[in-house]
Amino acid sequence: MRVIVVGGGLAGLTAALRAAQLGARVTVLEKGDRLGGSFLYSSGYVWSYKDLKTFRREARGGDPVLQRLVLNGLEDSLNWLESLGVPILARETGNPLTFGARLHPKRTIETIANRFLDSGGRIVRDAAFEGLVEGRPESGIKEVRATVSGDRRTESADAVILASGGFAANAELVRRHIIQGPGRMRLRAHPWSTGDGFLAALAAGALASAGLDEFYGRNLPAPPAGFSPHQFVEVSQLYGRYAVAVNRNGERYADEAADWSETALTQATARQPGLRAWYVLDAVGLRRRVRERTVQEMVETARLAGGTVLRADSLKELAGTLEQRGIPGTNVLRALSEYNAAVVGGRVESLSPPRSEPATPIEVSPFVAVEVAPAITHTIGGLAVDERCQVLRRMDGGPIPGLYAAGVEAGGVSVGGYTSGLASALVFGKVAAEAAVRCSQASVERLGLRRER
Ligand SMILES: Cc1cc2nc3c(=O)[nH]c(=O)nc-3n(C[C@H](O)[C@H](O)[C@H](O)COP(=O)(O)OP(=O)(O)OC[C@H]3O[C@@H](n4cnc5c(N)ncnc54)[C@H](O)[C@@H]3O)c2cc1C
Structure with missing residues (x-):
C-alpha cells in the first residue's frame, strides 16, 4: 500500500x-x-x-x-x-x-x-x-x-x-x-x-x-525586541503569576495566575488593544523562581533582546513613566492599589478580573514594568x-x-x-x-x- x-x-x-x-x-x-x-x-x-x-x-x-x-x-x-x-x-x-x-x-x-x-x-x-x-x-x-x-x-x-x-x-x-x-x-x-x-x-x-479560537504560545518581549527562533524558549516571559498585567488602557484584563502554563493569560493578551501588555513587578516578584530561572533573569533576557523594561523607585514614578508612553498612569495606579488592597484583605477572587494564587502585594521597591506581546506557537x-x-x-x-x-x-x-x-x-x-x-x-x-x- x-x-x-x-x-x-x-x-x-x-x-x-x-x-x-x-x-x-x-x-x-x-x-x-x-x-x-x-x-x-x-x-x-x-x-x-x-x-x-x-x-x-x-x-x-x-x-x-x-x-x-x-x-x-x-x-x-x-x-x-x-x-x-x-x-x-x-x-x-x-x-x-x-x-x-x-x-x-x-x-x-x-x-x-x-x-x-x-x-x-x-x-x-x-x-x-x-x-x-x-x-x-x-x-x-x-x-x-x-x-x-x-x-x-x-x-x-x-x-x-x-x-x-x-x-x-x-x-x-x-x-x-x-x-x-x-x-x-x-x-x-x-x-x-x-x-x-x-x-x-x-x-x-x-x-x-x-x-x-485558542492557541498555545507565550508572552514575549514586545517589539522592538528582536531574537532568533532558537531563542524562543529563552526570551519567553513566563512570570505573569508574580506580576500584575495591565493593557494599554492601564487596566488589568485577566487572571495572571489562572493556570501553570500561563496559556489563558497569553490568549487574553492576544485580545487586548494593539496586542500589548505590561507586566508590573516589585523586588519580591523579581526574586521568585520559575523552573530553573529567577524572574529577574527572565526580565534581563527581555532587556538584552532590546525589549522595553522600565524601572522606578516608587509606583507613582513608574506610573508616570508609563504615562509618557501613552498608558494612563491614573488607571495603572488604580489597578495596582485595588490589587494590593484585595491581596492584603484576602479577597483576590473578588477582583475583576479575579486573581488566583500566588498573589502577593506589589509594594517593595524597586518596581519594574516589562512590555510584552503574545506570540503563537501552534493552534x-x-x-x-x-x-x-x-x-x-x-x-x-x-x-x-x-x-x-x-x-x-x-x-x-x-x-x-x-x-x-x-x-x-x-x-x-x-x-x-x-x-x-x-x-x-x-x-x-x-x-x-x-x-x-
Ligand atoms: C519554542 C518552542 C518550545 C516548545 N516546547 C515544547 C515542549 O517543551 N513540549 C511540548 O510538548 N511542545 C513544545 N513545543 C510545541 C511542539 O514543538 C509542537 O507541538 C510539535 O513540534 C508539533 O509537531 P507537528 O509535527 O504536529 O507540527 P510541526 O512541528 O509544525 O510540523 C509540521 C511540518 O509540516 C510542514 N508543512 C506545513 N505545511 C505543509 C505543506 N503544505 N506541505 C508539506 N509540508 C508542510 C512544516 O514545514 C513542518 O515541517 C514547543 C514549540 C516551540 C516553538
Whole structure:
C-alpha cells in the first residue's frame, strides 16, 4: 500500500516511519527546506498529565477520547522511540502534574528520519501539499496535489496522513479565529504551517474540532525586541503569576495566575488593544523562581533582546513613566492599589478580573514594568479526529476513508488549557500510521474477497 504523509515534523516523521515498519511504501512531503518543524526550537519535553482527572481539569474543553489516547499511548510511544535508538535524556518532566521524558530534538529527528530512509521511505523537501483529489469513496484511494520545487504534481495514495502543523503561520486565519479583531500576532514557531492541510481537509468535507479560537504560545518581549527562533524558549516571559498585567488602557484584563502554563493569560493578551501588555513587578516578584530561572533573569533576557523594561523607585514614578508612553498612569495606579488592597484583605477572587494564587502585594521597591506581546506557537483547534486519528466528516461525523491527521493538525486535545504538543505529535503519528495501514489492508482483503466471489 502507498501512504503519503504531509509534513516532516515530529508527527509526520513518526507516522512515516511507523507506516514503513508495517510494510507501507511511504512518501513524506515537506514544504520547508529542513525536517523537524517546531520540535527543533523546543526544549524537548514530551509529556502527559498523570491521570485523566488531571487532564480533564487542566484542559476541560478538550476531547476526552483524544486525551485518553495521549495518556495511555505515551509510555509505549517513548519506549518505541528508545527501541529505535533515540536517546532519552531524562524520564521525568520536573512538573508534579505530569509524566514523560526529555528528548534531544535534533538527534531525535535525525534518528527517525535515518531509520525511515533505511527502510526504503522517501522524503521530498520543498514539496508543498496543496489539496486532496477525492478518489473512489469505497476504497478511500486519494490523490494529492503538491508543488515540488516549483513544479505542480499529483501523486496517488491509499491513505494520506496530514501532519502539516495547523495554521499558526497564516496571519489571516489567526486574525479571524483567534484575535477576532485587528492586529497581527508574532510567530513563535517555524514559518511553514499556514493551514494547508487544515484548509484542504475542510474543502474535502472535514469537520473542524472545538478550540479554533485558542492557541498555545507565550508572552514575549514586545517589539522592538528582536531574537532568533532558537531563542524562543529563552526570551519567553513566563512570570505573569508574580506580576500584575495591565493593557494599554492601564487596566488589568485577566487572571495572571489562572493556570501553570500561563496559556489563558497569553490568549487574553492576544485580545487586548494593539496586542500589548505590561507586566508590573516589585523586588519580591523579581526574586521568585520559575523552573530553573529567577524572574529577574527572565526580565534581563527581555532587556538584552532590546525589549522595553522600565524601572522606578516608587509606583507613582513608574506610573508616570508609563504615562509618557501613552498608558494612563491614573488607571495603572488604580489597578495596582485595588490589587494590593484585595491581596492584603484576602479577597483576590473578588477582583475583576479575579486573581488566583500566588498573589502577593506589589509594594517593595524597586518596581519594574516589562512590555510584552503574545506570540503563537501552534493552534489548538484543527481537524476533528476519532481515536484512530481518522479525520471526521462534517456531514455525518463518520470517518473520511483514507484520511488521517496527527500532531497539531488533529485539533481539540488541549481546548481550555495546555497539553504537550510533542506528545500529540508522537502518539497520534504512531496511531494514525497503524490505523492507516491496517484499515487499508482490511479494505484490500475485503475487495479481494468480493472479487473472488
Ligand atoms: C519554542 C518552542 C518550545 C516548545 N516546547 C515544547 C515542549 O517543551 N513540549 C511540548 O510538548 N511542545 C513544545 N513545543 C510545541 C511542539 O514543538 C509542537 O507541538 C510539535 O513540534 C508539533 O509537531 P507537528 O509535527 O504536529 O507540527 P510541526 O512541528 O509544525 O510540523 C509540521 C511540518 O509540516 C510542514 N508543512 C506545513 N505545511 C505543509 C505543506 N503544505 N506541505 C508539506 N509540508 C508542510 C512544516 O514545514 C513542518 O515541517 C514547543 C514549540 C516551540 C516553538
